[in-house]
Amino acid sequence: AYEVIRPSIVRVRGLEPDEDGEDREKSVGTGVVIVDKGIILTNLHVVLSAKRVQVVFADGLQSDATITGVRPEHDLAVLQAQTIPDDLFAATMRSTSNLKLGDQVFAVGFPFGIGPSVTAGVVSGLRREFRSPEGKRLLTNLIQFDAAVNPGSSGGPLVTAEGEVVGIVTAILNPTEQGFFVGIGFAVPIENAAAAVGVPPF
Template structure:
């Protein structure tokens, strides 16, 4: 039995050798096939010609090329004094965007871009840098005008001025600026809403703002908002965002407001607001509204000799029993007003010397008075 088993084992050895050889052959064939397939997939694909750009793409590219040269990058610094050494240092404060306004070197930007700064540096799209000085500012409109110093300034092509009066919700708009310091960025969106207002602590609301979903981020402030014709229709000013980044809700100061404010800033260094010659306070006004149930602006003081004084407006009086309301302004030119900021902002739609109709409530009796607006302080 032992010899038989040994003999059978010797008989199987040639077949084993044959099987091993066949397996080796199969493995080699499979490897060759896989290698040839991998080599085939490594070949470069054929590039397909793109063809002509779409008409709207060509228009957007041309718009950016035409406007880019007029947009500037603004960096600001602030002087601080060391308490112990009394040395004065200049430290970076912030940055933003701006727009070349005229050939005299005036640069338009937002007030909050340069607020608190002691120095400003302007970089043009061609790389040239200039120091700038403050010409004038209007915090109530979040607008400021700088001027480039030095004889080497040559104004690039300026953006044509449009109008914001006939804007429509849904039309295309384009924003150019330097978001997060990323130079000369173009974003596209639509007009999402018109006549928006933002509260302005301690002053009139910023009114008539354009709302857009064009991406606006920190650093875009002061840059232009353009319509599809490449015309300037607004100055990007703010975003609504819990995170501080674009959430699709941005705001721009309309060009019609800019055209009313900027010439005064250049000529006088300040904007003269039209006024009725009265004073009020938002916090006190809120308390009086809650106590009386009347919605309006309570006149707390009448300037002696003002148009309000000549028209016989009466201010609230403080007595032992509390405050006795005088005149309460409930409407301006037929439009209701309920907040001090709203009244001041509505007055800003007019010019000094123009007349407005004021609706007054005193002791439950309503009357109207026409007042000529005076220059404010």
């Protein structure tokens, strides 16, 4: 799964200038290339308050990116990279209609900025709801999974054993005040994510 999806994974950095005018990293997350012209899906909360967005491709190429679309109801943002690698690969998407509880899935991303990292788990639930800790957003129709994800994993793909994307990792549930993984992660189904870009997913 990892070798298939690896070329389509990007690190997403939200930057803002410090007191000296130097850009510093305000947020870090993950994105996945879904169109080989440099169109990337990530989570809206990763880039929402950034003054500048930068993406780093699998081959190390860095590029500024612009936010070309948002879907707050799904916590999704669409990015367009200004510079792209010559051999950029878009991820393959797969319908969630046949997804079942117990199906093996993998999460790929940059937890705490480390990575790309891959973790394995299973689908724990379907059509779940999640309200953000601040209570501002209610996300619906989510895939629940137990592959370990943490801050920085947001926006990364949830993939099948074949490396096909079924969801975009968006949230973790932790009943304490601490924002780390305790076994419950949520992903937006790829159908919702593809609709944010206006491309047919399959």
